[in-house]
Amino acid sequence: MKKEQEEKQVWRGHVVVIPYPSQGHINPLLQFAKRLASKGLKATMATTHYTVNSINTPTIRVEAISDGYDEGGVAFAPDTDTYLKAFKTFGSKTLSQLIQKFETTASPVTCVIYDAFLPWALDVAKQHGVYGASFFTNTPTVTSLFYRLHKGLLTLPIKMEDLPLSIPGLHKLNYPDLPAFLKDPDSHPAYLAMLLGQFHNLYQADWILGNTFDDLELQFPAGEGVSDLWRGTLIGPMIPSAYLDGKIEGDRGYGASLWKPLDDKCKKWLELKPAGSVAYVSFGSMAALTPKQMEEIAWGLKESGIHFLWVVKESERGKLPQGFIEASKEKGLVVTWCQQLELLEHKAIGCFVTHCGWNSTLEALCLGVPMVGVPKFSDQYTNAKFIEEVWGVGVRAKEEDDKGTVGREELQFCLREVMDGKRSQEMRRNAAKWRELAKKAISEGGSSDNNINEFVSHVCSDGKKKVKEEKHMNGF
Numbered sequence: 001m002k003k004e005q006e007e008k009q010v011w012r013g014h015v016v017v018i019p020y021p022s023q024g025h026i027n028p029l030l031q032f033a034k035r036l037a038s039k040g041l042k043a044t045m046a047t048t049h050y051t052v053n054s055i056n057t058p059t060i061r062v063e064a065i066s067d068g069y070d071e072g073g074v075a076f077a078p079d080t081d082t083y084l085k086a087f088k089t090f091g092s093k094t095l096s097q098l099i100q101k102f103e104t105t106a107s108p109v110t111c112v113i114y115d116a117f118l119p120w121a122l123d124v125a126k127q128h129g130v131y132g133a134s135f136f137t138n139t140p141t142v143t144s145l146f147y148r149l150h151k152g153l154l155t156l157p158i159k160m161e162d163l164p165l166s167i168p169g170l171h172k173l174n175y176p177d178l179p180a181f182l183k184d185p186d187s188h189p190a191y192l193a194m195l196l197g198q199f200h201n202l203y204q205a206d207w208i209l210g211n212t213f214d215d216l217e218l219q220f221p222a223g224e225g226v227s228d229l230w231r232g233t234l235i236g237p238m239i240p241s242a243y244l245d246g247k248i249e250g251d252r253g254y255g256a257s258l259w260k261p262l263d264d265k266c267k268k269w270l271e272l273k274p275a276g277s278v279a280y281v282s283f284g285s286m287a288a289l290t291p292k293q294m295e296e297i298a299w300g301l302k303e304s305g306i307h308f309l310w311v312v313k314e315s316e317r318g319k320l321p322q323g324f325i326e327a328s329k330e331k332g333l334v335v336t337w338c339q340q341l342e343l344l345e346h347k348a349i350g351c352f353v354t355h356c357g358w359n360s361t362l363e364a365l366c367l368g369v370p371m372v373g374v375p376k377f378s379d380q381y382t383n384a385k386f387i388e389e390v391w392g393v394g395v396r397a398k399e400e401d402d403k404g405t406v407g408r409e410e411l412q413f414c415l416r417e418v419m420d421g422k423r424s425q426e427m428r429r430n431a432a433k434w435r436e437l438a439k440k441a442i443s444e445g446g447s448s449d450n451n452i453n454e455f456v457s458h459v460c461s462d463g464k465k466k467v468k469e470e471k472h473m474n475g476f
């Protein structure tokens, strides 16, 4: 939107949305900003200098804040801990300046919607007397686990005799289902500290938002529902509108890409493949596989005889076995990045071999694509359990060693199971069912749409008084 047009428009309120600057966090928060804009709010995304130029979407204004590493982001920091501390220091200062900048305009900021990984943004919102909404990009189950840890209701290391973990309101969790940071707390202390830090000031948040939807979460025995430790408002799935309700005109992509997608090449290649015949393979934007794992995936795909389209990021390419691309070119295409949603939607795709990142999982659920789960990090293990055991939309590959390697035979077995094994049809039926429920949730009158409308009415200036009177809205 042009600046002059933006200034003339009468807005119902103005939200500033701040993601952790990675693809899997920018996507859902940007999508939420677009949803809010479609309901009459002005939405500004505030993101780091390094990522600001990767975002381009007509209805959202994008502004830069600093993480202290303006030239190269986290990759330029000596370690994660130093990066997160710098982001807090520089981010707080520059976010505050941004809110001040809007104070004298016709549309001062009414609410800061911040990624739960960045709790300092809530402190800034409160200093300026505006509302603060925490946006969780993980599932309620994962969030509940870290909240329990924060409260001392769960202690580390988790003892084998305490397994499976049986927590009211949550499905039973066995050792393989636990998030990586609970299984091996010393592996990434800075990330674990960040996950626990999500809760320290959460009692001050006016809303807690979750990128999922009621039907997906309320599947518990005896109607226990989402844990009483999680009273978030579920507003998801935050997937571009074209794949769900079609309500937001022209909304087919997230509008953010940290790498250049090779769409034409992928589409041309897919067009020549029979319906449902291709396995789409991606480990998301962050995972770094061991060379051994890359080799097993590579030869497993080739030996399966199934067509495959594999996203191997430039940084991972050196780990491909020598001669693999040439040897598999009859059946496979390897690209460095793509518009994942557009591929998942393609009729040639028969399954998704995924690392089970939450966005990828939601995208497959929303597009009705069954999955082979090969989790590698963080919350992906918990998501993989749900894919296989709770939602029945895929299988989870078994690891063959203590490094978490999935072997080539296991990958082939899983591919066959999902593509045309005994349970394949059932998985496809379940996938189609979740697709319909996801559409229903975000469509007019659905649970997430209602929750978003309620949120919008509170954020609007005339909703201010009402919010102040409703104490303890967030349940924390």
Ligand code: UDP
Residues within 6 Å of the ligand: 022, 023, 024, 025, 027, 282, 283, 284, 285, 286, 287, 311, 336, 337, 338, 339, 340, 341, 356, 357, 358, 359, 360, 361, 363
């Ligand atoms: N993605 C993409 N192109 C690719 C691979 C991934 O656009 O080639 C997107 C994908 O659609 C998803 C995001 O990157 O929205 C990855 O998020 P996810 O939570 O699945 O995993 P993460 O990268 O955070 O581990």
